[in-house]
Amino acid sequence: xxxxxxxxxxxxxxxxxxxxxxxxxxxxxxxxxxxxxxxxxxxxxxxxxxxxxxxxxxxxxxxxxxxxxxxxxxxxxxxxxxxxxxxxxxxxxxxxxxxxxxxxxxxxxxxxxxxxxxxxxxxxxxxxxxxxxxxxxxxxxxxxxxxxxxxxxxxxxxxxxxxxxxxxxxxxxxxxxxxxxxxxxxxxxxxxxxxxxxxxxxxxxxxxxxxxxxxxxxxxxxxxxxxxxxxxxxxxxxxxxxxxxxxxxxxxxxxxxxxxxxxxxxxxxxxxxxxxxxxxxxxxxxxxxxxxxxxxxxxxxxxxxxxxxxxxxxxxxxxxxxxxxxxxxxxxxxxxxxxxxxxxxxxxxxxxxxxxxxxxxxxxxxxxxxxxxxxxxxxxxxxxxxxxxxxxxxxxxxxxxxxxxxxxxxxxxxxxxxxxxxxxxxxxxxxxxxxxxxxxxxxxxxxxxxxxxxxxxxxxxxxxxxxxxxxxxxxxxxxxxxxxxxxxxxxxxxxxxxxxxxxxxxxxxxxxxxxxxxx
Amino acid sequence: xxxxxxxxxxxxxxxxxxxxxxxxxxxxxxxxxxxxxxxxxxxxxxxxxxxxxxxxxxxxxxxxxxxxxxxxxxxxxxxxxxxxxxxxxxxxxxxxxxxxxxxxxxxxxxxxxxxxxxxxxxxxxxxxxxxxxxxxxxxxxxxxxxxxxxxxxxxxxxxxxxxxxxxxxxxxxxxxxxxxxxxxxxxxxxxxxxxxxxxxxxxxxxxxxxxxxxxxxxxxxxxxxxxxxxxxxxxxxxxxxxxxxxxxxxxxxxxxxxxxxxxxxxxxxxxxxxxxxxxxxxxxxxxxxxxxxxxxxxxxxxxxxxxxxxxxxxxxxxxxxxxxxxxxxxxxxxxxxxxxxxxxxxxxxxxxxxxxxxxxxxxxxxxxxxxxxxxxxxxxxxxxxxxxxxxxxxxxxxxxxxxxxxxxxxxxxxxxxxxxxxxxxxxxxxxxxxxxxxxxxxxxxxxxxx
Numbered sequence: 026x027x028x029x030x031x032x033x034x035x036x037x038x039x040x041x042x043x044x045x046x047x048x049x050x051x052x053x054x055x056x057x058x059x060x061x062x063x064x065x066x067x068x069x070x071x072x073x074x075x076x077x078x079x080x081x082x083x084x085x086x087x088x089x090x091x092x093x094x095x096x097x098x099x100x101x102x103x104x105x106x107x108x109x110x111x112x113x114x115x116x117x118x119x120x121x122x123x124x125x126x127x128x129x130x131x132x133x134x135x136x137x138x139x140x141x142x143x144x145x146x147x148x149x150x151x152x153x154x155x156x157x158x159x160x161x162x163x164x165x166x167x168x169x170x171x172x173x174x175x176x177x178x179x180x181x182x183x184x185x186x187x188x189x190x191x192x193x194x195x196x197x198x199x200x201x202x203x204x205x206x207x208x209x210x211x212x213x214x215x216x217x218x219x220x221x222x223x224x225x226x227x228x229x230x231x232x233x234x235x236x237x238x239x240x241x242x243x244x245x246x247x248x249x250x251x252x253x254x255x256x257x258x259x260x261x262x263x264x265x266x267x268x269x270x271x272x273x274x275x276x277x278x279x280x281x282x283x284x285x286x287x288x289x290x291x292x293x294x295x296x297x298x299x300x301x302x303x304x305x306x307x308x309x310x311x312x313x314x315x316x317x318x319x320x321x322x323x324x325x326x327x328x329x330x331x332x333x334x335x336x337x338x339x340x341x342x343x344x345x346x347x348x349x350x351x352x353x354x355x356x357x358x359x360x361x362x363x364x365x366x367x368x369x370x371x372x373x374x375x376x377x378x379x380x381x382x383x384x385x386x387x388x389x390x391x392x393x394x395x396x397x398x399x400x401x402x403x404x405x406x407x408x409x410x411x412x413x414x415x416x417x418x419x420x421x422x423x424x425x426x427x428x429x430x431x432x433x434x435x436x437x438x439x440x441x442x443x444x445x446x447x448x449x450x451x452x453x454x455x456x457x458x459x460x461x462x463x464x465x466x467x468x469x470x471x472x473x474x475x476x477x478x479x480x481x482x483x484x485x486x487x488x489x490x491x492x493x494x495x496x497x498x499x500x501x502x503x504x505x506x507x508x509x510x511x512x513x514x515x516x517x518x519x520x521x522x523x524x525x526x527x528x529x530x531x532x533x534x535x536x537x538x539x540x541x542x543x544x
Numbered sequence: 545x546x547x548x549x550x551x552x553x554x555x556x557x558x559x560x561x562x563x564x565x566x567x568x569x570x571x572x573x574x575x576x577x578x579x580x581x582x583x584x585x586x587x588x589x590x591x592x593x594x595x596x597x598x599x600x601x602x603x604x605x606x607x608x609x610x611x612x613x614x615x616x617x618x619x620x621x622x623x624x625x626x627x628x629x630x631x632x633x634x635x636x637x638x639x640x641x642x643x644x645x646x647x648x649x650x651x652x653x654x655x656x657x658x659x660x661x662x663x664x665x666x667x668x669x670x671x672x673x674x675x676x677x678x679x680x681x682x683x684x685x686x687x688x689x690x691x692x693x694x695x696x697x698x699x700x701x702x703x704x705x706x707x708x709x710x711x712x713x714x715x716x717x718x719x720x721x722x723x724x725x726x727x728x729x730x731x732x733x734x735x736x737x738x739x740x741x742x743x744x745x746x747x748x749x750x751x752x753x754x755x756x757x758x759x760x761x762x763x764x765x766x767x768x769x770x771x772x773x774x775x776x777x778x779x780x781x782x783x784x785x786x787x788x789x790x791x792x793x794x795x796x797x798x799x800x801x802x803x804x805x806x807x808x809x810x811x812x813x814x815x816x817x818x819x820x821x822x823x824x825x826x827x828x829x830x831x832x833x834x835x836x837x838x839x840x841x842x843x844x845x846x847x848x849x850x851x852x853x854x855x856x857x858x859x860x861x862x863x864x865x866x867x868x869x870x871x872x873x874x875x876x877x878x879x880x881x882x883x884x885x886x887x888x889x890x891x892x893x894x895x896x897x898x899x900x901x902x903x904x905x906x907x908x909x910x911x912x913x914x915x916x917x918x919x920x921x922x923x924x925x926x927x928x929x930x931x932x933x934x935x936x937x938x939x940x941x942x943x944x945x946x947x948x949x950x951x952x953x954x955x956x957x958x959x960x961x962x963x964x965x966x967x968x969x970x971x972x973x974x975x976x977x978x979x980x981x982x983x984x985x986x987x988x989x990x991x992x993x994x
Binding site for chain 1: 679685689693694695712713715722737740741742744745749751752764767770771777808871875879880
């Protein structure tokens with residue numbers, strides 16, 4: 026499809042393919058629906074890689090294993106939800122003292138309370154009857170609890186729960202276009218901002234018609250972002266965008282890095298997440314300010330590792346950085362350690378992270394034909410990384426791609442394999458100069474690099490793109506161009522404010538209309 | 545040892561005099577079981593390739609552990625994975641069983657056809673066994689895949705279009721319960737009640753998915769229909785009267801304590817294998833053995849007829865503490881510069897594990913012949929040479945006697961496409977097609993296998 030020309034005053038509904046709950050969303054949803062805090066979805070087979078967040082609707086597929094495991098997981102949740110009289114009472118007060126005569130009526134009460142929330146829409150009478158029939162099958166030769174469990178098991182596997190099904194309703198002003206219903210809009214908002222089902226307040230807002238205008242949606246988006254329930258969504262996003270999620274398992278040679286441990290790794294991840302949360306919710310909160318913040322968060326143990334004096338206790342607190350050595354998110358220990366293979370730094374990995382994740386420049390992996398011509402350099406030859414990786418610039422076959430990646434990585438060489446600042450490597454003074462592709466050009470070192478990145482339009486629009494793909498659960502294509510353009514423009518207008526970006530994501534035509542043919 | 549052309553030349557005419565010709569070559573029965581075993585990142589070719597002649601050969605260091613079953617092996621040498629086009633590792637694992645190129649742009653897509661295991665399963669297993677097939681993996685999705693299903697780690701592809709990748713099972717305890725839980729004769733009433741309940745739920749789901757599907761546009765409908773198909777498959781397997789056989793050879797394998805093994809460790813891994821979870825890695829030999837036992841018994845008990853064992857994903861990011869190796873496999877292959885000695889040690893260990901699998905299959909009496917006799921076991925990788933990511937001269941092995949496979953041989957081809965092997969394997973199961981995968985890279989079945 027040709028990319029559309031985006032004109033003012035024309036509605037570009039964008040794509041909204043059918044989405045299945047991800048494991049992250051499933052866990053949050055059963056927590057809110059049934060109080061199940063066991064994160065049961067982690068035993069489901071993993072999602073497809075797709076857009077990097079596991080929620081790319083275009084690549085999600087259902088294997089036999091997934092269908093089977095969804096049943097197993099639902100069975101476990103249903104059992105926990107009906108295991109004790111107290112658990113049953115939480116489903117409906119009538120369940121705490123059912124008698125033979127009141128059982129069926131109570132089962133109906135439970136269904137009428139649970140099903141509309143599980144389906145995120147009103148349930149028709151016939152649907153409730155069908156669920157009640159399931160209760161009767163489960164109750165046969167078994168207990169009341171077993172009957173209720175059967176219903177829950179079915180609810181959790183039904184398409185109405187697992188998929189975000191949108192039917193829409195004609196737009197009163199432009200009847201040829203369809204818009205999400207109030208309930209569907211509540212669901213869109215809730216999964217985007219909280220990664221879970223709508224709460225009572227959102228459902229009531231939907232009933233009251235508050236979500237039928239962009240202004241109404243904006244007001245709720247603002248409320249939802251101020252709610253602590255939005256925090257896990259930010260954590261999830263950054264855990265998947267940044268190389269920090271596995272720092273707690275990071276291993277380094279103890280002789281070379283005696284002060285590093287897995288605990289330090291996990292504290293680094295916490296440092297990054299704390300910093301981001303503070304900056305977004307209490308600080309300036311723009312992507313450029315995040316990239317160049319002169320402060321970070323550490324506790325005593327992490328401060329000792331970095332050599333920052335005067336921090337005591339387990340609590341994280343804000344400390345100023347020596348801005349000749351570090352500046353902003355990218356120079357944090359976790360990002361530097363998380364972009365290093367082993368005990369030696371690897372400028373390719375660091376450069377590739379910046380280019381691909383932060384600048385949305387995709388670097389093709391070498392194909393078999395190219396690799397057959399060359400052997401990769403031995404990472405243990407040469408005194409400095411620049412020396413070790415010199416083959417990449419000498420060999421024209423490698424240089425085609427590496428000329429983009431390596432010079433970005435070289436600018437981070439002041440941080441070793443555990444993210445500590447260093448001026449020399451093997452007795453040789455490090456030359457941290459580098460080059461960034463596109464318009465940014467040469468940089469003198471890491472501080473210069475992050476400042477240039479923070480001032481780059483490409484970096485801002487890439488960040489907006491990453492959030493769009495995560496928030497809308499897809500990979501942006503040519504046909505999504507108007508949506509992307511609208512978001513980029515709004516992000517720019519906000520001064521690149523991250524919270525504002527999320528609000529703007531609820532203001533696009535793509536968020537307020539259904540694509541034609543989708544009804 | 546009976547070897548040498550002389551002895552055979554004398555023996556053959558004498559055998560023919562003994563009675564009507566009834567050799568395996570005349571009309572072999574189709575093979576009845578199929579296993580595919582995957583190890584990551586190729587081999588060290590000059591330490592892998594045997595020496596000698598077709599029937600009289602010496603296994604080289606990497607394959608040496610397999611010497612006790614040498615007469616059950618067919619070393620298939622000289623095949624190129626010509627259909628493996630795309631990203632270095634990904635193209636290899638995509639093509640390994642499908643014979644198709646990686647679709648789409650660089651490091652993006654999957655294959656565009658079914659994998660042979662699924663084609664075989666549709667023929668001999670689906671609807672006939674409790675499970676159409678079993679996919680199992682040990683320490684999988686540890687690197688760039690970030691714990692997600694990806695072209696880096698997907699070996700199995702559905703038989704029906706759009707040929708979606710199939711994730712493997714990872715948790716040994718769950719696999720055990722799934723496969724052998726029903727072998728426990730106790731709790732009969734509970735089991736019957738559970739079955740009745742499950743059937744009603746599936747019935748309900750069938751109606752819900754059908755109703756939802758009917759109201760959706762084409763692309764969304766396809767997703768719901770795919771889910772509905774899977775629900776119907778589960779319904780079918782529940783209503784199938786085929787309970788595991790009570791053959792004397794069928795018994796649940798011995799469950800071992802796997803509490804020191806977290807199958808999901810490293811599933812949240814970063815791109816480059818920073819995660820080196822040695823505590824879990826130490827349990828890999830034990831878990832691998834259990835996985836092998838479960839696969840063998842799943843076949844012996846007729847729970848399924850088709851299985852895949854992936855020892856890892858392509859860029860294996862676990863370590864080998866039991867071999868005194870502290871870095872991950874991909875590090876020795878490529879990330880840390882090619883280290884042939886370490887790679888050889890790892891490949892050698894995988895040969896030992898393969899020996900165990902084949903010997904266990906040989907032990908099982910299926911009524912006058914062994915499980916191995918009626919099976920075809922395909923052992924392979926996505927590359928041949930680790931540092932260059934070459935896919936020529938693939939280190940492939942076949943084993944077993946299914947379909948009249950003539951083993952105890954080292955057959956050498958001159959750069960024939962590996963799709964020819966894939967179609968030959970299908971032929972062993974009675975599938976008569978003459979091409980498989982991308983037809984541009986298939987020139988027909990291999991000769992000299994049966």
